[in-house]
Amino acid sequence: MMQRINKNVVLAVLTAASTLFLLFQLYYYRYYISAKHGPPFSKLKGMLAQEGTNWRVVKNFLNLVSHHSVPVFLVDGEVLPLLGEDVEQLKSSLDTTPSECQYFCKPRDVTTFALLDKMWEHKGSFFRAAEKMGFQWQKYEGKDPRLEGMDDLSGVQIPLHYIFRMASHTIHLVVLYERSGNYLWHGPLRLKKNMDRKFAPFRKLQFGRYAGAYNRVELIQITVDGLKLQIPKNPLQFLAEMSHSRFLECRYREARSFFQLYPDDLSVEGIDFRRKAKTLLHLATSTLDALGVSFWISSGTCLGWYRQCNIIPYSKDVDLGIFIKNYKPELVPAFQKAGLPLKHKFGKVEDSLELSFLGSDDVKLDIFFFYEEADYMWNGGTQAKSGKKFKYLFPKFTLCWTEFLELKVQVPCETLDYIEANYGKNWDVPLKVWDWKHSPPNVQPNGIWPLNEWDEVIQLF
Incomplete structure (x- = not known):
């Protein structure tokens, strides 16, 4: 009986001693080590x-x-x-x-x-x-x-x-x-x-x-x-x-197939136009980038990139798209300062705005401003002599990057839908005759500008 009591007492004493030792360690670390070393100790503990x-x-x-x-x-x-x-x-x-x-x-x-x-x-x-x-x-x-x-x-x-x-x-x-x-x-x-x-x-x-x-x-x-x-x-x-880094590569394989059916225009005139268009696109890109205005290659320029990885030699101009929410009043002065005088201004910021600039080599730069509705996007067109308005409807699209003419530029990510809206299912067949008022399958009449607004919405230079 005495032996059993002694064992219990010993166990109790050892337990109490261990508990006191652990409490002392906690007290020591809390009030001495952490106070002495400060934040690094907390950091080390976390690590x-x-x-x-x-x-x-x-x-x-x-x-x-x-x-x-x-x-x-x-x-x-x-x-x-x-x-x-x-x-x-x-x-x-x-x-x-x-x-x-x-x-x-x-x-x-x-x-x-x-x-x-x-x-x-x-x-x-x-x-x-x-x-x-x-x-x-x-x-x-x-x-x-x-x-x-x-x-x-x-x-x-x-x-x-x-x-x-x-x-x-x-x-x-x-x-x-x-x-x-x-x-x-x-x-x-x-x-x-x-x-x-x-x-x-x-x-x-x-x-x-x-x-x-x-x-x-x-x-x-x-x-x-x-x-x-x-x-x-x-x-x-x-x-x-x-958040908007997605990149689309040019479709070289499809472009080669296209040129097997429709040999490329390698005439002096065709090569010269492409050189001028490339120079104009580079100048437009640097001007818009300096303004912080996001844009994409649109219309015939976008078709050329998608179909043949190049400028269409008979297209006569360079086409860009800009969302109207990104419009800046400094845009026209910036292009004029870059040596691109304004050729015409149609519409207004609230409705159907379109700008056209003339390059030094008589190649036009057309900028179409896009408006967003609940179910679609659109850009406007104006016939100068009659004041008639037109509307071009596109399914909603987002923007991706691509490389075109040694430039990083944007194109609609949903490129095929965008091109089919503008050029129809036969977009892959070249058409040298094109009426902007009637040929696009996505065009529709949009009324007539009131005569009292013509000075504002139809400006020719």
């Missing part, structure tokens, strides 16, 4: 809690690319908005330690980086090092569009995307290429038949559903959650580009 999650995977990936001099930069659509709000503070605190893990410790399945292809070499040592570190990886290739053209459909494959996987987190690396229109391009991510479709959460990837186009980006280095990395200098501007 340690994330071992095995995305923060550790991102850290390992950044260590990998740093060791192999692979200059990646963050393009993640979930992290960049947070960084954009704090970018000035982050730039000024490169060497300070954050109080907590704010950006990369939040639960996410994917973190996205990008790099310029010309800035690194696809060396096997890099991928072997990745495997040694514990990463699994896959490469996704596609055709190099820079080598495609009317004379050569090369089919050369280039790396477009890499995916690195560790534990439960995925790193998506998007490869960017410089294109002749002075912009950056990435290709779509397409899985081949023999590829593992469960290797990554492909539906959650922010890049790769379509090809994309971006302006050249300036980078800055910051320290985030104890990790040194590069991000776009203006994260919010890059994010704005992300």
Whole structure:
């Protein structure tokens, strides 16, 4: 009986001692260690809690690319908005330690980086090092569009995307290429038949559903959650580009088929017109870009891009479209300053506005302003001698980027619907005779301008 009491007493004393020791440790850490080291301790505690999650995977990936001099930069659509709000503070605190893990410790399945292809070499040592570190990886290739053209459909494959996987987190690396229109391009991510479709959460990837186009980006280095990395200098501007970056490639294969049926016009006059039209389009693009006015190639210029990857040599003008909500009063003075005098102005901002400028080589630049209704979009037309109004109806469309005449310009994403509305189902058959008042299948009468408004809505120069 005495032995049993002694054992119980000993156990009670040991339990009490252990409890007191644990309480002392908590008190010591709270009032001495945290007071002495402050925020870094809290940060360390947060980091340690994330071992095995995305923060550790991102850290390992950044260590990998740093060791192999692979200059990646963050393009993640979930992290960049947070960084954009704090970018000035982050730039000024490169060497300070954050109080907590704010950006990369939040639960996410994917973190996205990008790099310029010309800035690194696809060396096997890099991928072997990745495997040694514990990463699994896959490469996704596609055709190099820079080598495609009317004379050569090369089919050369280039790396477009890499995916690195560790534990439960995925790193998506998007490869960017410089294109002749002075912009950056990435290709779509397409899985081949023999590829593992469960290797990554492909539906959650922010890049790769379509090809994309971006302006050249300036980078800055910051320290985030104890990790040194590069991000776009203006994260919010890059994010704005992300939202409308979809890119459509010119249809070279179809264009070659078109020219087999309808040989191209290689006459001196045809070649000369194309040269003049290209010069005019470049000038119009630089003028509108300087004003910050978004536009797309429209009408016959859009048809030429879609059907034959070039200007239609008998079209006589360059056609652009602008949403009326993007109209700016400075537009006309800006074109005149660029050497393009106003030829005519029809309509008004509230209704059927249309501007036409005369290039230095007597090639016209026509700008059609588009209005949006509940179920369709439209632009107007005016007959100067009669005051008659016309309306051209289009199904609703969005805008994509393309490369045309060595320029990054926009076209309707729903290009075929747009062209069929304007030119009908036989758009692929050349027509040299075209009456803008009657030939388009989408044209309809829209009344007559009142005589007392003619001075405003019918201006010829």
